[in-house]
Amino acid sequence: xTGTDSGLGREAAVDLVAFRLNVALLAARAVxxxxxxxxxxxxxGHGLVPLARAAAESGADILSVRDQADADAIAEAHxxxxxxxxHTRRFAVPPAGSGIAAFGFGMELTDGAPEGVVPVMRVxxxxxxxxxxxxxxxxxxxxxxRTPRETTLALVPLGYADGLPRAATGSGRMAVGGTQYPxxxxxxxDQVVLDVGDAQVAPGDRAVAFGAGVDGxxxxxxxxxxxxxxxxxxxxxxxxxxxxxxIDREVNR
Amino acid sequence: MTVxxxxxxxxxxxxDLSAVARNVSRFVSLADGAQVMVVVKANGYGHxxxxxxxxxxxxxxxxxxxxDLAEAFELRDARIDAPVLAWLHESHENFTAxxxxxxDIGVSDLAQLDSVARAQQAVGDGPASVHLKLxxxxxxxxxxxxxxxxxxxxxxRLELAGLLRVRGIFSHLxxxxxxxxxxxxxxxxxxxxxxxxxxxxxxxRHLASTAATLRLPPMRLxxxxxxxxxxxxxxxxxxxxxxxGLQPAMTLRSTVVAVAPSSDxxxxxHSGIVPLGYGDGIPPQAAGRIHVTGDAGSLLVTRxxxxxxxxxxxxxxxxxxxxxxxxxxxxPEGGFTAVDDWARAADTINYEIVTxxxxxxxxxxxx
Numbered sequence: 128x129t130g131t132d133s134g135l136g137r138e139a140a141v142d143l144v145a146f147r148l149n150v151a152l153l154a155a156r157a158v159x160x161x162x163x164x165x166x167x168x169x170x171x172g173h174g175l176v177p178l179a180r181a182a183a184e185s186g187a188d189i190l191s192v193r194d195q196a197d198a199d200a201i202a203e204a205h206x207x208x209x210x211x212x213x214h215t216r217r218f219a220v221p222p223a224g225s226g227i228a229a230f231g232f233g234m235e236l237t238d239g240a241p242e243g244v245v246p247v248m249r250v251x252x253x254x255x256x257x258x259x260x261x262x263x264x265x266x267x268x269x270x271x272x273r274t275p276r277e278t279t280l281a282l283v284p285l286g287y288a289d290g291l292p293r294a295a296t297g298s299g300r301m302a303v304g305g306t307q308y309p310x311x312x313x314x315x316x317d318q319v320v321l322d323v324g325d326a327q328v329a330p331g332d333r334a335v336a337f338g339a340g341v342d343g344x345x346x347x348x349x350x351x352x353x354x355x356x357x358x359x360x361x362x363x364x365x366x367x368x369x370x371x372x373x374i375d376r377e378v379n380r
Numbered sequence: 381m382t383v384x385x386x387x388x389x390x391x392x393x394x395x396d397l398s399a400v401a402r403n404v405s406r407f408v409s410l411a412d413g414a415q416v417m418v419v420v421k422a423n424g425y426g427h428x429x430x431x432x433x434x435x436x437x438x439x440x441x442x443x444x445x446x447x448d449l450a451e452a453f454e455l456r457d458a459r460i461d462a463p464v465l466a467w468l469h470e471s472h473e474n475f476t477a478x479x480x481x482x483x484d485i486g487v488s489d490l491a492q493l494d495s496v497a498r499a500q501q502a503v504g505d506g507p508a509s510v511h512l513k514l515x516x517x518x519x520x521x522x523x524x525x526x527x528x529x530x531x532x533x534x535x536x537r538l539e540l541a542g543l544l545r546v547r548g549i550f551s552h553l554x555x556x557x558x559x560x561x562x563x564x565x566x567x568x569x570x571x572x573x574x575x576x577x578x579x580x581x582x583x584x585r586h587l588a589s590t591a592a593t594l595r596l597p598p599m600r601l602x603x604x605x606x607x608x609x610x611x612x613x614x615x616x617x618x619x620x621x622x623x624x625g626l627q628p629a630m631t632l633r634s635t636v637v638a639v640a641p642s643s644d645x646x647x648x649x650h651s652g653i654v655p656l657g658y659g660d661g662i663p664p665q666a667a668g669r670i671h672v673t674g675d676a677g678s679l680l681v682t683r684x685x686x687x688x689x690x691x692x693x694x695x696x697x698x699x700x701x702x703x704x705x706x707x708x709x710x711x712p713e714g715g716f717t718a719v720d721d722w723a724r725a726a727d728t729i730n731y732e733i734v735t736x737x738x739x740x741x742x743x744x745x746x747x
Contacts, residue, residue, distance in 0.1 A: 132450055133448055135469070136470060193655060256488065264519055287736065316421070331471065366739075367738075367739045
C-alpha cells in the first residue's frame with residue numbers, strides 16, 4: 128500500500144454489544160419457533176461475518192442469507208449455526224423472522240422497533256472546514272439553498288457515494304456535539320454542508336449522520352422518514368468508502 | 381446447514397472500457413486544446429477506479445482526479461503514474477505519503493498549505509505540486525475571496541523557499557444557471573489575476589466539469605474535469621447520452637433465480653425473483669415505476685427488497701422462467717432501460733444510480 132489511509136476519517140461504528148443484547152432480547156421473546164435473523168445485504172451493511180458470529184453466540188437459531196457465497200463465508204469463519212439461503216427456501220416458506228429488530232429497527236417505515244432493542248450502527252465523519260458567510264450565500268449545486276442570514280457553514284465528507292440518500296436534500300440532519308444541524312444545499316457525491324448558525328463548530332469535530340439517537344443525533348429511522356424509505360435501506364446502503372469499526376467489550380478472539 | 385444451489389455471481393455489472401475511452405476522446409476533441417482530467421472518485425462512479433483510469437488515459441486523458449488521498453493511493457498502488465489531483469482533505473492532513481507518491485494536492489486554506497510545506501520538508505525531494513482551490517460561490521471547500529491575498533502570498537513565499545509549486549488554480553461551478561456560472565468564472569479570473577500579482581504562475585486554470593465542457597466553451601480554460609460524461613451519462617435533465625455523442629459504459633445484468641406465483645394471476649402466471657436489492661444499491665423508490673428487459677420481453681419491477689427484486693411480465697402470454705437473463709439497465713441505443721430512466725423512477729440523478737451500485741455486485745470488464 129502506498130502511504131497512509133486518509134479516507135478522511137469516515138466511519139461506521141458497529142456496536143456488537145448492543146447487537147448481542149438485541150438478539151438475546153429477541154431470543155428470550157421468541158416462543159413456539161426458532162429465532163431467524165435476517166442477515167441479507169451484508170447484515171444490512173453491518174458486515175456479515177462479525178454479525179453472524181455475534182448472533183450465533185447470542186441465541187439466534189437460524190440466519191437467513193441471500194446465497195451460497197454468504198453461507199460459505201459464515202461456514203469458513205467456523206460459525207456453527209443453521210444458515211438458510213432464500214434461493215431455495217425463502218419463497219417456499221417465508222421465515223417467521225424478526226425483521227431488522229436485531230439491528231435496532233422495525234421493518235417498515237411505520238413500524239416501531241420492538242421495545243428494548245437499540246440501533247447498532249453509528250455513521251460519522253470529521254468536519255473538514257468551516258466558513259463564515261454573509262446572508263444570501265448560495266450552497267452546493269443549483270443554489271437550491273441560500274443562507275437566510277450571516278451564518279457558519281461546516282463541510283462534512285459524507286455524500287451519496289457513501290450511502291447518504293440524495294433524496295434527503297432539504298430534510299437531512301447531522302449532529303455535532305450533541306446538537307442537530309440541517310444539511311443545506313444538495314447532497315453531493317462526496318460531501319454535505321451543514322448550516323450551524325453561530326455555533327462554535329471547528330474542523331475535526333465529529334459530525335454524526337445517524338446513531339442510536341441517545342446523544343442528540345438522528346437515527347436511521349429519521350433518515351428513512353425524510354426520504355420515504357426504510358431504516359433497513361438507510362443502513363444497507365452505507366458504502367464501502369466508510370470503514371466499519373467494531374466495538375466489543377469482550378476479549379478479542 | 382442448508383445448502384442452496386446456484387452460483388454466487390448471478391449479477392454482474394459489465395463495464396465497456398472501450399466506451400469509456402471513446403467518451404473521453406470525445407471530450408478531448410471538444411476541449412479544443414484544453415487538457416482533460418477524468419474524475420475517478422467514488423470508485424470511478426461505481427465503475428471501478430483503476431480500470432476506468434486506464435481506459436481514460438487510453439482515450440487521451442492527461443490527468444486523473446479524485447476526492448481524497450485514499451482514492452489517489454489506490455491508483456498509485458495499481459501502478460498508474462499519470463498526474464493525479466486530490467482535493468478533499470482534513471484540515472491538518474499529513475501529506476507526506478501523497479508527496480512521496482507524486483500526487484498533486486488541492487489546497488483550500490493556509491493550514492493545508494502549511495501542512496504541505498511541512499510534509500515536503502519531511503520528504504525532502506523537489507517541490508510539492510499544489511493546485512489552489514478558490515470558492516467562487518459554491519460554498520463548499522476552497523478559499524473565500526477575502527482570504528485569497530494571504531493564501532497567494534504564503535504560497536509564493538513557500539515557492540521561493542523551494543517547498544512547493546503552484547501548478548494550478550481551480551474552482552467548482554454550482555451549475556445554477558448561466559449567469560451564476562458566468563459570475564463564478566469572473567471571480568476565478570479575479571483570483572488568477574491576484575495570484576499573478578503575488579508572483580504565482582499557475583499553468584493550469586480549471587473550472588469546467590462535464591456540463592460546462594459541453595455547453596460553455598469560455599469555461600474550459602487550461603483543463604476540464606470530466607466525471608459523469610466519461611461514463612457516458614448526461615449531466616443534463618433535458619437530454620440523454622446519445623444526443624451528446626456519449627455511450628453509457630455500464631450494463632447491469634442479473635438472472636431470475638426463482639419464480640413465485642404472480643400477485644396478478646389474471647395476467648401473469650409467475651413473478652421472477654432477481655438477486656439484486658437495495659443492499660446492492662438498487663433504489664426501492666423505483667418499484668412499480670421501472671421496466672427492465674427479460675429474455676421474452678419487458679418486465680415490470682414490482683418490489684425491491686434488501687437483497688432481491690421481483691419482476692412481472694407486462695405483455696399477455698409472456699412468462700418468466702428460472703434462468704432468464706434480466707438486464708436492469710444498459711445502453712438505451714441497444715434497446716435497454718437507461719440509467720436515466722432509473723434516476724427518474726427513483727426521483728434522483730443518474731450519478732447516484734451508478735455510484736451507489738454496491739461492492740457485492742461483480743464487475744466484468746470488456747474492451
